[in-house]
Amino acid sequence: MQIILVLILILILGYAGAHLHFYKSKLPLGTSYILFAGSEYLLLGLILTIPPLAALTPNVTERLFPVLNMGLGWIGLMFGLQFEWGRLRRIPLSFMGITLVQALITLLIAWAGLKLFSPTEPGSAPLWLLAAVASLSAPTCLAYLRSYHKFPLSAQHLVNYISSLDSIVGILFFILLTCVWPANELYCSRINLLYYPIFAGILIFIFHFLIRFRIGAAELLILTVGMVLFSSGIARSYGISPLLLNILLGIGIINLPSTNHRELAGILHGQEKPIYIIFLVLAGANWHPLATNFPILLIYLAAHLAGKLLGGSLAGKIFPPHFSLKQNWGLALSPQGGMGIALAVDYLQYRPGGAGFLVLNIIIPATIISQLFGPFLIIQGLGKRIDR
Amino acid sequence: MNRIISFAILIVFMFLLSRHLSFGQIPAAAEVTLILGFIILTAYIAGELFDLLHLPKMTGYLLTGLVFGPQLLHFISSTAVQRLKLIDSVAVGLISLSAGREMNFQVLKKYRAGIISISFWLTLLQICGVGLVTWYLAGFWQPLQVLPHLRLPFILILSLLVCSESPVTAIAILDETGIRNRFSYTVMGVIIVKGIILIVLFGLLISFIKAGTSLGWSAGLALIWRLLGSLGIGILLGWAISLYLQQVRVEPELFIILVAFLATEFAQTAGLESLLLCMSAGVFIENFSPQGESFLLSIKPATPLIYLIFFALAGARLDLYGLRQTGLLLLLLLILRTVFSQLGVALGSRLVEDQPLIRRYTWLGLTNQSGFTLALTISIGRAMPEIEPVITPISLAMIAATDFYAPTLFKWSLRKTADLIVD
Incomplete structure (x- = not known):
């Protein structure tokens, strides 16, 4: 019975989703972007945990953890492939400076805001993690808006660059965090840091040998799925982050000579949507909205916005680019996306229970809200809307 | 290197x-x-x-x-x-959907005489041949000895099990080689027709054995539900998939994977045959929906990965201990199966004057016993727990043994008959 209900729900949602997709251009900008970004799947995950459906029981969700780990690994590998040395070399130094400074300022402001104004002390580790996630930006919203708006090209290029890469600050911070507050006493926290280069080196070597010569798309897909699962499994077994291990794998692979780089990127992007959707549904299934988390959510949102605004402004002054930026251009960095949720899910698996759920309970609604208002904030930060 | x-x-x-x-x-x-x-x-x-x-x-x-x-x-x-059984459910569902898509009525219509004739004679000869030989041996050979009142049901059920084939391996080999011709359609047709015959025979047999008891009626009803329910719900499922592919078209690959998983789980909980259910959905899509091509495109990228995981996990589950334990009996059953398989195919195809290549090689495509035999074994265990401890090890050993040589034989026979074209 439960299965039939789930099947019917999926059919209805699929049908409704397709119609909403079709009428997307008639929807308000924020709402249409939320559908574009796939946030409805977070809600689907949440709905699937509520009776009478309750298809995603904790037992089922736990059995699907390999899929969740694969989602984390997939996101990590895709992110890592962006760090191609040849491409990074062409980017102005001022861009890199702005990326780092604005992310660090946002992180500190978010931490201070949460520390000072939270009605309840969420604990040191979750607090730092929330601050780390607050420093992230996502490039999807700008990519979505580009088909409707014409922004100043240089500013658009800068924001696109920052929002694509500034997650590395939050991720590295997350790694340090898990070493300072190790969840599992079985593994020494300092050794955890050593595991990353050791495992990444071995995995890069294996993967490179497997894909260095031209192979078909189906074979490449099999190898990529296998490698992502294998590395995520190793990471999870040793209490390190599958996200970072796969980022390192991606960085290594993209910087080694191979004929398959473009095909690999194509496979990752081609299969991204289904894997991302499953990942969002499972993340949504682990989301337990609580009224008590609401004040922290508000503080997080305010601190994130203030951090991006101030961070952008200060970073622009410290590393002035060769073109002019609006004073409030940092607003354009405020939309968040899947990487924040990935970090929260990573943390939840690392520290299951109270602290992990608290972080996820804040990050998921914060991401949805930032996606709702993101398009307007980008328009505000980069320039006036010309046409739609 | x-x-x-x-x-x-x-x-x-x-x-x-x-x-x-x-x-x-x-x-x-x-x-x-x-x-x-x-x-x-x-x-x-x-x-x-x-x-x-x-x-x-x-x-x-x-x-x-x-x-x-x-x-x-x-x-x-x-x-x-x-x-990892969860992945199995998805794989079985998807492979069965693909198997159903091999049943193009336009094509099969041309070969129906051969398929029906081979299926009939093959089933008859295998059941009778295996049944008679094992009945004779059961009189004095210890591995086949059970309690006297269970001897007939045991032999009949054993004959049915020996006779069964699975479409899963066949469809995987067809996808791997990409060969579609008269030979491949005949093999797939025979496997599916025989599968349906066996479900009916199995249900009748259980009803007959348990006649007079409450289980007799319920087994009969369960058979009708198992067969017609699987076919009917499968057709509904095929219609729903077609509708989705036609009207919605959002993430079709994800939708099909999800539906395959849910359908398999539903079949297990509702007492249906998951292979038959998903296959009839595939048959519907192939023959009554214009969405067959987009269906194929949707699942194509994931298919090799699904086969890989499914068969690797099947390998991890193979029961070597059972193979050792059943030893001689297993060998005997496999020899009997092969001999009567060859005879059945030869007779069936000769009667309808099928092509010599079909006559010579079709039995090689009918040697695998994985998914369907396992499902039958589980059903036997439920319906007749008294012979379950004897039947299950034999069945698992047969699955393990055929899993090794059946794919090679089918691939080889496909190569040998590659020149046959679709009329």
Whole structure:
């Protein structure tokens, strides 16, 4: 019975989703972007945990953890492939400076805001993690808006660059965090840091040998799925982050000579949507909205916005680019996306229970809200809307 | 060479990991993720190496699962294999949907005489032949001896089991080789027609054995539900998939995977035949929906990966102990099956004057016994628990044995008949 209900729900949602997709251009900008970004799947995950459906029981969700780990690994590998040395070399130094400074300022402001104004002390580790996630930006919203708006090209290029890469600050911070507050006493926290280069080196070597010569798309897909699962499994077994291990794998692979780089990127992007959707549904299934988390959510949102605004402004002054930026251009960095949720899910698996759920309970609604208002904030930060 | 080096490094690396990590102590999700990744990578390389030797990739996948599984090297624990059953449900559903799509009525209409004739004579000769020989041997040979009042039902059920085939391996080989011709359609047609005949015979047999008891009626009703329910719900499912592909078209691959999983789970809980249910959905899409092509395109990218995982896990579950235990009996049953299979095909195709190549090679495509036989065994265990301890080891051993040689035989016969064209 439960299965039939789930099947019917999926059919209805699929049908409704397709119609909403079709009428997307008639929807308000924020709402249409939320559908574009796939946030409805977070809600689907949440709905699937509520009776009478309750298809995603904790037992089922736990059995699907390999899929969740694969989602984390997939996101990590895709992110890592962006760090191609040849491409990074062409980017102005001022861009890199702005990326780092604005992310660090946002992180500190978010931490201070949460520390000072939270009605309840969420604990040191979750607090730092929330601050780390607050420093992230996502490039999807700008990519979505580009088909409707014409922004100043240089500013658009800068924001696109920052929002694509500034997650590395939050991720590295997350790694340090898990070493300072190790969840599992079985593994020494300092050794955890050593595991990353050791495992990444071995995995890069294996993967490179497997894909260095031209192979078909189906074979490449099999190898990529296998490698992502294998590395995520190793990471999870040793209490390190599958996200970072796969980022390192991606960085290594993209910087080694191979004929398959473009095909690999194509496979990752081609299969991204289904894997991302499953990942969002499972993340949504682990989301337990609580009224008590609401004040922290508000503080997080305010601190994130203030951090991006101030961070952008200060970073622009410290590393002035060769073109002019609006004073409030940092607003354009405020939309968040899947990487924040990935970090929260990573943390939840690392520290299951109270602290992990608290972080996820804040990050998921914060991401949805930032996606709702993101398009307007980008328009505000980069320039006036010309046409739609 | 690159792949052999990667293969060796992977195995050494996994060996070191398995020594360093004690799999019982790390989180189950971590173990399962790690093992699944390892299986995919090693099975892929093994499959490629087998392909170089002109052997089926799936034999490589099976061997990988067997070698690294709980029977031999213990890289994969039996608990992990159990936890990966979820993937099995998806794989069985998707493979059966694909198998259904091989049933194009336009094409099959041309070969129906051959398919029906072969299916009939094959079933008759196999059941009668195996039944008579085992009945005779059961009088004095210990491996076939059961309590006297159970002797007839045991022999009849054993004959039915020996007679059964599975479409799963056949469809995987067809996808691997890409060959579609008169031979492949005949083999698939015979497997499916025989499958339906066996479900009916099995239901009748159980009703007959249990006649007079309450189980007699309920077994009959369960049979009707099992057969007609699977077909009917499968058709509904096919219609729903077509509608989705026509009207919605959002993430079709994800939708089909999800539906395959739910359909398999539903079939298990509702007492239906999951293979038949998904196959009839595939048949509907192939013959009554204009969405057949987009369906195929939706599942095509994931198909090789699904086959790989399915067969590697099947390899990890193979029961070597059972193979050793059943020894001579297994050998006898396999010989009987082969002999009567050849006779049945020869007679069936000769009566309708089918092509000589069909007559000579069709039996080679009918040797595998995985999915469907297993489903029958489980049903037998439920309906007749008194003979379950004798039947199940024999059935599992037959599945294990045929899993090894059946793919090679079918691939070889497909090559031999590759010149046959679709009329």
